[in-house]
Amino acid sequence: MTSEQNDNEQMVELRGIRKSFGDLEVVKGIDLNIAKGEFFSLLGPSGCGKTTLLRMIAGLETPDDGTIVISQQSMNGVDANKRPTNMVFQSYAIFPHLNVGENVAYGLIKQRLPKAEIRQRVDAMLKMVDLDGYYNRPSYALSGGQRQRVALARALILEPKVLLLDEPLSALDKKLREQMQDELRRIQRTLGITFILVTHDQEEALIMSDRIAVMFDGNIAQLGTPKEIYDKPLSKRVASFIGVMNFLKGKCVGETKTDIKVEVATLGQVSFSRDLVPEGVSLDHLNIGFRPEMFTVLYDKKEKAENTFMSEVKNVDYYGDMTYYTLALPNSDMDITVSMRNTSGRYVYGLGEAIRVGWRSSSLLILN
Amino acid sequence: MKKPPLLLFSFVIIYLVFLYAPIMLLPIFAFNDSSIIAFPLSGFTVDWFVGLMGENTLHRALKNSLIIAITAAVISTCFGILTARAMARHNFLGKRPSFGLIMAPLFLPEIIIGVALLIVLIQLGISLNIWTVILGHILICTPFSVSILYSAFNNMDKSIEEASLDLGETRFGTFRRVIFPLVKPGVIASLLICFTISLDEFVIAFFLTGVEPTLPVYIWAQLRFPSKLPSIMALGFILLLLSLILLAIFEYYRRRSETLIGNQPS
Numbered sequence: 001m002t003s004e005q006n007d008n009e010q011m012v013e014l015r016g017i018r019k020s021f022g023d024l025e026v027v028k029g030i031d032l033n034i035a036k037g038e039f040f041s042l043l044g045p046s047g048c049g050k051t052t053l054l055r056m057i058a059g060l061e062t063p064d065d066g067t068i069v070i071s072q073q074s075m076n077g078v079d080a081n082k083r084p085t086n087m088v089f090q091s092y093a094i095f096p097h098l099n100v101g102e103n104v105a106y107g108l109i110k111q112r113l114p115k116a117e118i119r120q121r122v123d124a125m126l127k128m129v130d131l132d133g134y135y136n137r138p139s140y141a142l143s144g145g146q147r148q149r150v151a152l153a154r155a156l157i158l159e160p161k162v163l164l165l166d167e168p169l170s171a172l173d174k175k176l177r178e179q180m181q182d183e184l185r186r187i188q189r190t191l192g193i194t195f196i197l198v199t200h201d202q203e204e205a206l207i208m209s210d211r212i213a214v215m216f217d218g219n220i221a222q223l224g225t226p227k228e229i230y231d232k233p234l235s236k237r238v239a240s241f242i243g244v245m246n247f248l249k250g251k252c253v254g255e256t257k258t259d260i261k262v263e264v265a266t267l268g269q270v271s272f273s274r275d276l277v278p279e280g281v282s283l284d285h286l287n288i289g290f291r292p293e294m295f296t297v298l299y300d301k302k303e304k305a306e307n308t309f310m311s312e313v314k315n316v317d318y319y320g321d322m323t324y325y326t327l328a329l330p331n332s333d334m335d336i337t338v339s340m341r342n343t344s345g346r347y348v349y350g351l352g353e354a355i356r357v358g359w360r361s362s363s364l365l366i367l368n
Numbered sequence: 369m370k371k372p373p374l375l376l377f378s379f380v381i382i383y384l385v386f387l388y389a390p391i392m393l394l395p396i397f398a399f400n401d402s403s404i405i406a407f408p409l410s411g412f413t414v415d416w417f418v419g420l421m422g423e424n425t426l427h428r429a430l431k432n433s434l435i436i437a438i439t440a441a442v443i444s445t446c447f448g449i450l451t452a453r454a455m456a457r458h459n460f461l462g463k464r465p466s467f468g469l470i471m472a473p474l475f476l477p478e479i480i481i482g483v484a485l486l487i488v489l490i491q492l493g494i495s496l497n498i499w500t501v502i503l504g505h506i507l508i509c510t511p512f513s514v515s516i517l518y519s520a521f522n523n524m525d526k527s528i529e530e531a532s533l534d535l536g537e538t539r540f541g542t543f544r545r546v547i548f549p550l551v552k553p554g555v556i557a558s559l560l561i562c563f564t565i566s567l568d569e570f571v572i573a574f575f576l577t578g579v580e581p582t583l584p585v586y587i588w589a590q591l592r593f594p595s596k597l598p599s600i601m602a603l604g605f606i607l608l609l610l611s612l613i614l615l616a617i618f619e620y621y622r623r624r625s626e627t628l629i630g631n632q633p634s
């Protein structure tokens with residue numbers, strides 16, 4: 001975690017950053033430290049202010065309030081062209097009148113380096129992003145994935161301290177996106193540059209990041225590693241934004257020193273450790289979360305589990321590797337989603353079939 | 369192919385005869401070996417063209433016209449670049465009214481502009497010369513320049529400029545290396561159309577010219593002498609060809625401007 005890290009290792013520090021457009025406050029006082037060499041993601045729904053925050057780091061937008069420090073230097077009053085950051089734009093913003101090589105060389109030419117050195121570095125960079133031999137290709141003759149690589153190469157060649165990426169993969173199809181995710185990660189590890197990625201794709205953020213900041217309405221709702229964010233979402237909102245989550249109502253019915261006993265709506269009473277209960281939660285109205293994979297379908301009648309219930313299959317979503325069942329909660333008109341991995345020979349239930357499900361008390365989440 | 373209906377066919381013929389036949393008379397009589405403009409033709413000659421070479425006043429008028437047209441084209445296009453850029457990228461108080469004012473000369477009768485300018489210039493005690501004509505021509509050329517360049521600036525993805533800044537280039541460097549190359553075809557198109565408009569313009573030039581006439585004013589003066597008519601035909605023919613060539617180049621660059629900017633991903 002950041003707080004344990006030495007201050008010298010901070011690459012980007014945001015202190016009380018605010019930004020409004022007219023009457024609309026888009027970024028509402030964000031404090032954030034991003035470490036050197038970190039792959040950091042800003043994750044949030046459309047319009048939550050991710051791009052605005054990224055653009056303020058790049059210097060393309062000025063905060064109304066607060067300080068941005070990059071590499072121990074305040075960026076107040078420093079123009080975009082003087083900052084040690086480079087950006088990969090969502091639209092890629094490839095210069096249409098220049099070919100691939102000239103696009104990549106753009107920033108180096110400004111630095112008035114010798115021609116031969118520029119050429120050599122551009123070739124090396126094109127190789128790195130897998131565009132070997134594309135130097136003379138006109139920019140209009142590029143596919144979406146190739147444009148993305150040119151934009152990346154053009155930014156990386158300047159060896160920025162921080163690379164800013166604004167939804168760089170959202171325009172690509174699924175296959176290419178997954179391939180580029182791997183590639184971005186590889187490049188980031190190779191170069192050790194701090195990456196700040198803006199995305200609204202929770203899966204992408206989970207796969208790629210060292211840490212994620214989940215943003216809602218101009219605030220950071222939760223900050224943590226992908227595992228922390230997924231396993232221990234602090235609020236219902238974060239929980240429903242990241243992955244699939246079942247929400248159940250609950251009520252405390254008994255307490256001991258270490259444990260509490262909770263009545264989970266229609267699933268029965270369970271006891272678990274007090275540590276799992278976040279502060280400031282009303283024990284009479286508990287929001288309980290359950291990931292679909294925390295339930296286990298019990299195929300064998302004799303199979304045991306800590307808690308079980310019987311249900312009926314209301315819907316089946318078959319993904320090949322996984323099956324998602326929508327099940328009726330016992331004695332209730334509410335549904336829950338349960339997922340099972342389709343290991344070899346495992347039975348896939350059909351609509352209307354009776355199904356027995358097991359779960360463990362410790363896998364439930366108490367949410368704010 | 370289907371035969372066009374008779375009515376439409378006759379309309380097209382009449383249209384062509386009335387509007388284009390007079391222009392076709394230019395080359396015919398420019399090469400006709402007679403000082404009287406009438407059929408039947410009496411023979412082929414290039415004398416009228418040769419005769420133009422010796423006309424000193426014509427040369428002076430041509431020189432004046434070229435100076436005026438080039439200067440007006442350059443200045444109008446500079447204004448056009450600045451205006452179009454401001455209109456496409458910035459929001460400021462009075463944006464719409466000022467845009468309306470700049471475009472107004474497009475809809476005002478030239479004779480009104482000419483007379484109004486003349487009155488003001490005389491009141492100010494400024495003597496009429498080439499520069500007063502240039503002034504008038506800038507007024508009518510700028511709207512054309514703005515409308516050509518506005519779409520070029522407006523269609524340009526803003527993030528392209530931001531990318532340039534982000535890659536370390538200054539604002540001026542961004543203009544030089546990114547914005548200008550992208551709008552260059554539009555700039556050339558603007559220069560050409562302003563040049564052509566100024567070269568052909570008669571009414572304003574007539575009012576604002578001093579002792580140094582422009583080409584159209586010279587032509588108008590010559591029309592008083594019937595014997596000069598064939599030379600005017602020859603001159604007119606040359607101007608016609610020149611205009612067509614300029615127009616073709618203009619169209620080429622206007623289209624290039626559209627494709628260049630249109631190539632960006634959206």
Ligand SMILES: Nc1ncnc2c1ncn2[C@@H]1O[C@H](COP(=O)(O)OP(=O)(O)OP(=O)(O)O)[C@@H](O)[C@H]1O
Binds near residue numbers: 026048
């Ligand atoms: N230049 C601007 N002028 C006015 N409003 C703006 C401007 N830029 C952004 N906004 C508004 O600020 C809010 C946040 O915008 P921002 O682009 O930061 O969202 P985002 O999180 O990147 O969303 P998305 O995922 O859709 O890109 C939006 O409501 C947007 O309309």
Ligand SMILES: [Mg+2]
Binds near residue numbers: 050051052166
């Ligand atoms: Mg955005």
